[in-house]
Amino acid sequence: MKIKNTILGFAFAALSMVAYGQEKNKKISFEVNGKCSMCKERIEEAALGVKGVKFASWDIPTHQLSLILNERKTNSMKVKTALVAVGHDTEELKATEVAYDGIHPCCKYREDNSDDGKHH
Numbered sequence: 001m002k003i004k005n006t007i008l009g010f011a012f013a014a015l016s017m018v019a020y021g022q023e024k025n026k027k028i029s030f031e032v033n034g035k036c037s038m039c040k041e042r043i044e045e046a047a048l049g050v051k052g053v054k055f056a057s058w059d060i061p062t063h064q065l066s067l068i069l070n071e072r073k074t075n076s077m078k079v080k081t082a083l084v085a086v087g088h089d090t091e092e093l094k095a096t097e098v099a100y101d102g103i104h105p106c107c108k109y110r111e112d113n114s115d116d117g118k119h120h
Contacts, residue, residue, distance in 0.1 A: 022071035025054065029066040030076065032058060033089040033109045042103070046086045050079050 032043055040058045043065060047056035052073025058065045067079065077092070084095040087103040089110075100110065 024070050024072065025068055026071050027066070027068050028076055029064050030080075031063050031091055032065045032083055033063060034058065034060075035107055035109050036060065038104055039088065039107050039109070042086050042107075043083060043088055046082045046088070047079050050074050050082050053079060 043058040052070040055068035087099040
């Protein structure tokens with residue numbers, strides 16, 4: 001009986017680890033297209049609007065969005081979906097023409113690669 005309880009205990013522990021394998025504060029980063037401080041504000045606001053995102057910071061020169069998120073509540077694809085909805089492409093998802101056309105003219109990153117990030 002003791003062996004059976006020990007085996008059940010290990011099985012329960014293993015199941016618990018699988019269920020809680022998702023991290024509460026996971027750090028991730030990925031590229032998001034944009035150009036300037038207006039883009040930075042829009043990108044960070046969209047990311048923070050996703051439930052479970054605790055921190056978002058987009059770097060203008062590198063185009064890297066750094067996040068801290070609760071994997072039990074969200075994932076990177078939900079954040080990317082929110083970003084394309086406000087007009088910013090990611091590697092996996094592209095904003096619709098309607099969403100892209102809605103961003104400020106000087107934020108248009110698809111046509112012009114002269115991005116100094118200082119025009120706002």
